[in-house]
Amino acid sequence: MTTASKVPHTSREKLVVSILAEAGRALSAPEILELAASRRPMNKVTVYRILDRLVEAGIAGRHSAGDRTMRYCLAPCAGEHGHGHFYCTGCGLMECLDLDAMPIDRAALETALSRRVDHLELRLDGLCEACRKR
Numbered sequence: 001m002t003t004a005s006k007v008p009h010t011s012r013e014k015l016v017v018s019i020l021a022e023a024g025r026a027l028s029a030p031e032i033l034e035l036a037a038s039r040r041p042m043n044k045v046t047v048y049r050i051l052d053r054l055v056e057a058g059i060a061g062r063h064s065a066g067d068r069t070m071r072y073c074l075a076p077c078a079g080e081h082g083h084g085h086f087y088c089t090g091c092g093l094m095e096c097l098d099l100d101a102m103p104i105d106r107a108a109l110e111t112a113l114s115r116r117v118d119h120l121e122l123r124l125d126g127l128c129e130a131c132r133k134r
């Protein structure tokens with residue numbers, strides 16, 4: 001994360017990075033477009049191009065959600081060894097989870113797999129608190 005090539009170059013890239021940082025959850029490209037609109041309107045193609053670049057540079061992560069729309073968040077925005085998401089099937093919001101703080105037994109996984117596990121990615125689908133109360 002310290003190499004110059006990983007630093008966002010353009011003001012648009014910086015804006016997308018700050019939108020992702022402020023959100024603290026995974027956003028879809030349309031959500032990013034909407035949040036950018038009041039600050040610096042961009043077209044869809046531009047946003048997708050910027051997101052591709054950020055993913056390539058390892059700044060952002062691209063994650064599939066239950067609705068098949070990709071979501072983007074800063075990587076790693078949560079745990080160092082694991083990044084997870086909770087996708088709400090009710091409202092479509094995708095939260096980032098710190099898997100390092102979850103009760104996941106990495107050693108047991110490694111034993112079961114007979115492999116070394118360096119990084120964990122997990123998506124949980126369900127209903128968020130607000131949707132559960134509806």
Ligand SMILES: [Zn+2]
Binds near residue numbers: 088089090092127130
């Ligand atoms: Zn919800």
Ligand SMILES: [Zn+2]
Binds near residue numbers: 026072073077083085
């Ligand atoms: Zn995330």
